[in-house]
Each structure stands twice: as structure tokens, then as C-alpha cells.
Amino acid sequence: MPSNDWLHTIPADLYDQLAHCLSLHGMACAELLSRPQETQLLQLMALTGLNTIRVAELNTIADHDQLLQALEQQPHHLYNLMLLGRLSLETSLAAPVLRYVQQQMHIDAAQLQQLKIYCLELSGAFLALLEEHLPATPSLGLHRLQVEEAFGQYVALHPGPEPTAATIRFTEPQLQMMRLALLLVHSLPEAGEHPFLQAVAELATLRPVALEPMIERLGTLEPAEDFAVTMPELVQLYQAMQVCGMVFVSEVLEKVGLGSVFPTVPTDERAASAGATEPSGRQAVGEIVSGFTRWVQYTFPQEPALQQARQQVLALADAL
Incomplete structure (x- = not known):
């Protein structure tokens, strides 16, 4: 014994x-x-x-x-x-x-x-x-x-579900911007003919059927609530925000019917309002988009999926 x-x-x-x-x-x-x-x-x-x-x-x-x-x-x-x-x-x-x-x-x-x-x-x-x-x-x-x-x-x-890549807490403006970005990208296939729109349609992660689960999740999310995302989901959010940012600085914004909602500020007015505390609509969008995308790139600098996503986004810019 x-x-x-x-x-x-x-x-x-x-x-x-x-x-x-x-x-x-x-x-x-x-x-x-x-x-x-x-x-x-x-x-x-x-x-x-x-x-x-x-x-x-x-x-x-x-x-x-x-x-x-x-x-x-x-x-x-x-x-x-x-x-x-x-x-x-x-x-x-x-x-x-x-x-x-x-x-x-x-x-x-x-x-x-x-x-x-x-x-x-x-x-x-x-x-x-x-x-x-x-x-x-x-x-x-x-x-x-x-x-x-x-x-x-x-x-x-049996590889199991994708692990959580990040847990995000959106502020109210960030959450609204994220919802807008996804809904905007979701609507692009119906916005008419344009090389940029055709290029976006080639990205599987940004097709309407792929976006709908994330749109539904964000629809019930509260500001400052923990929002866990997998790497594929983070890639989708990253690309959607980048595409949204491109739309807001291009003629595509007119094609999707938002040109009058977010008008371009003339150069002389932009200079006159440089000291104003309230940014223009387009400027606010740009700040939130760039803030999120910079955070993603800084947090995951070596992630292959995000590096590939970034290259795809850069390729989209050529179609504008």
C-alpha cells in the first residue's frame, strides 16, 4: 500500500x-x-x-x-x-x-x-x-x-467560440456614432452606383447580413455598459467606423442623403468659428471615428486580422 x-x-x-x-x-x-x-x-x-x-x-x-x-x-x-x-x-x-x-x-x-x-x-x-x-x-x-x-x-x-478580444465601454456620443456607422454602412448597397460603394460591397464583414447581428447588439446596449467583442467583431467595428469616416469626407455623403444633415462648413466660416467650443457635425464624427480607430491600432498593433483589415480600408480610399 x-x-x-x-x-x-x-x-x-x-x-x-x-x-x-x-x-x-x-x-x-x-x-x-x-x-x-x-x-x-x-x-x-x-x-x-x-x-x-x-x-x-x-x-x-x-x-x-x-x-x-x-x-x-x-x-x-x-x-x-x-x-x-x-x-x-x-x-x-x-x-x-x-x-x-x-x-x-x-x-x-x-x-x-x-x-x-x-x-x-x-x-x-x-x-x-x-x-x-x-x-x-x-x-x-x-x-x-x-x-x-x-x-x-x-x-x-471542437475549437469552441471565439474568445473575447476586448471589452469596451462606449460613452453616449461614441455609442450613437457606432450605431450610425453600422447603419450607414448597412445602407450603402442601396445608395447607387459608385466605385467606392462597389468596393465596400466586396468586404464580407460589411455586407448587410453580416452587420445585422452587431446592429442588434448595439441597439440594446447602454452607455458605459461592458461590451465584449471577439476579434472578428472588433475588425467589423473598426472597418465600419473607417468606412463611415471616409463617407463623411467625400461626395458619397450626398449619395446616401446625409449631405444636408452634415453640411460642409465653408473655409471662411471654419476660420471664423475656429475658437468655438462646439465642433461641426462632420468634425465631431471625424474625432470619434479617428479616436476609436487609433485606439484599436494602438491596442492591437501586431494583430494579423486588424493589419489585413487596415490594408483593405486603405484600398477603399483609392475608390473615392
């Missing part, structure tokens, strides 16, 4: 240290095993000896004594729960769990990320502790590699 003497060396506050970590990893593992049981998932379950019932049992650990009991009676199951939970948390498969935790704890995206990083650090140390003390044939290290390989195969076939 293997010795459990090492359990007596565990600090009395171990559960207190691991409570959030156990909970988060347990939920992530439960979420994974509740998915449709296809071949790759069944392989993971066979490798780990875990199923939804066993995970639910381990997820009832609520104090130090129960943690010690689990380590004494089913340490390998606890090890595998932490391992699968950890692997899931490092992918988008755990997105539903993270959304739930964020809502329940009333924390923002940055705090959620900090919590996840903290829990992953703890689980890494906990797994290392178990690998040091638990006897296994073959070694737990080899077992871990087998589980990680099987998990990788599962993820390759």
Missing part, C-alpha cells in the same frame, strides 16, 4: 488557498464533460476515469477535511479534475464558465482575467505537488502528457 504520510505535511490552510481554484477548475471540468460524448471526449474520460457524476462529487469539497479525504481516497481523480479543468480554462471551451463566474462575482473582465491567472498558477503548483507524492505506473508525468495529447485532439475538432 502506498504511504499517505505526505498528507500530514499539508498546511492547515490549503483548502482556503485552493477554494477558488478548486471551484473554477471543477466547473470547467464539469462543463467539458457535459458536452456531447464523441470519440475524443470518451477517450479523455477513459484516460482520466472521470465522468459527470464523479466530477459533481469532487465539486462538493467544501473544507480542509473533505479535501484531505479526497486526497486520501481518490487522489488521481482529483488530479485529473484539476488537470482537465486547467486545460479547459486555457481554451475558449471554458467561456460559459468564465461568463458565469464574472456575473456571480460582479467583476469586470480585467479582474476575471486576474482571477483566472491566479487560479492557473495555483493549479500548476498543486499538480506538481501531486506528481511529486502520488505513486503511479506509468508516471503521472507520462499520464499527463497522454491526457494533454487527447485534449489537444478534442480541441482541434
Whole structure:
């Protein structure tokens, strides 16, 4: 019989240290095993000896004594729960769990990320502790590699939803401008013949059917409310704002019927009103558009999808 003497060396506050970590990893593992049981998932379950019932049992650990009991009676199951939970948390498969935790704890995206990083650090140390003390044939290290390989195969076939790229809080003017930009771009196909309009129609992200889900989301958004977007969604907003900005400084504005709403300010009037506190309509639009696009470019300078989007936008300028 293997010795459990090492359990007596565990600090009395171990559960207190691991409570959030156990909970988060347990939920992530439960979420994974509740998915449709296809071949790759069944392989993971066979490798780990875990199923939804066993995970639910381990997820009832609520104090130090129960943690010690689990380590004494089913340490390998606890090890595998932490391992699968950890692997899931490092992918988008755990997105539903993270959304739930964020809502329940009333924390923002940055705090959620900090919590996840903290829990992953703890689980890494906990797994290392178990690998040091638990006897296994073959070694737990080899077992871990087998589980990680099987998990990788599962993820390759089930990539899950796009992860959140950014969480934005729009001011009232910014939100109104974003809605205007999307509605404007949505209406461009009906605005008549123009090389610029034809070029915009070639961009899949800016076609009406692609814009409608985002228009609907923004329609219910309140100013200063957290607005989580994936990278494809951020690319869509970026391009829509850029196109909107181009429309407002070109003859296309007349074609879409907004020329009278946002008239061009004559040069002499522009000079006379240079000291005015209220910018013109077109100037206000330009400031919001440039502010948003600069923020995107500054925040994601190396993002390939945004670099490609920027090149596409630059190509549109040639059609004006």
C-alpha cells in the first residue's frame, strides 16, 4: 500500500488557498464533460476515469477535511479534475464558465482575467505537488502528457467560440456614432452606383447580413455598459467606423442623403468659428471615428486580422 504520510505535511490552510481554484477548475471540468460524448471526449474520460457524476462529487469539497479525504481516497481523480479543468480554462471551451463566474462575482473582465491567472498558477503548483507524492505506473508525468495529447485532439475538432478580444465601454456620443456607422454602412448597397460603394460591397464583414447581428447588439446596449467583442467583431467595428469616416469626407455623403444633415462648413466660416467650443457635425464624427480607430491600432498593433483589415480600408480610399 502506498504511504499517505505526505498528507500530514499539508498546511492547515490549503483548502482556503485552493477554494477558488478548486471551484473554477471543477466547473470547467464539469462543463467539458457535459458536452456531447464523441470519440475524443470518451477517450479523455477513459484516460482520466472521470465522468459527470464523479466530477459533481469532487465539486462538493467544501473544507480542509473533505479535501484531505479526497486526497486520501481518490487522489488521481482529483488530479485529473484539476488537470482537465486547467486545460479547459486555457481554451475558449471554458467561456460559459468564465461568463458565469464574472456575473456571480460582479467583476469586470480585467479582474476575471486576474482571477483566472491566479487560479492557473495555483493549479500548476498543486499538480506538481501531486506528481511529486502520488505513486503511479506509468508516471503521472507520462499520464499527463497522454491526457494533454487527447485534449489537444478534442480541441482541434471542437475549437469552441471565439474568445473575447476586448471589452469596451462606449460613452453616449461614441455609442450613437457606432450605431450610425453600422447603419450607414448597412445602407450603402442601396445608395447607387459608385466605385467606392462597389468596393465596400466586396468586404464580407460589411455586407448587410453580416452587420445585422452587431446592429442588434448595439441597439440594446447602454452607455458605459461592458461590451465584449471577439476579434472578428472588433475588425467589423473598426472597418465600419473607417468606412463611415471616409463617407463623411467625400461626395458619397450626398449619395446616401446625409449631405444636408452634415453640411460642409465653408473655409471662411471654419476660420471664423475656429475658437468655438462646439465642433461641426462632420468634425465631431471625424474625432470619434479617428479616436476609436487609433485606439484599436494602438491596442492591437501586431494583430494579423486588424493589419489585413487596415490594408483593405486603405484600398477603399483609392475608390473615392
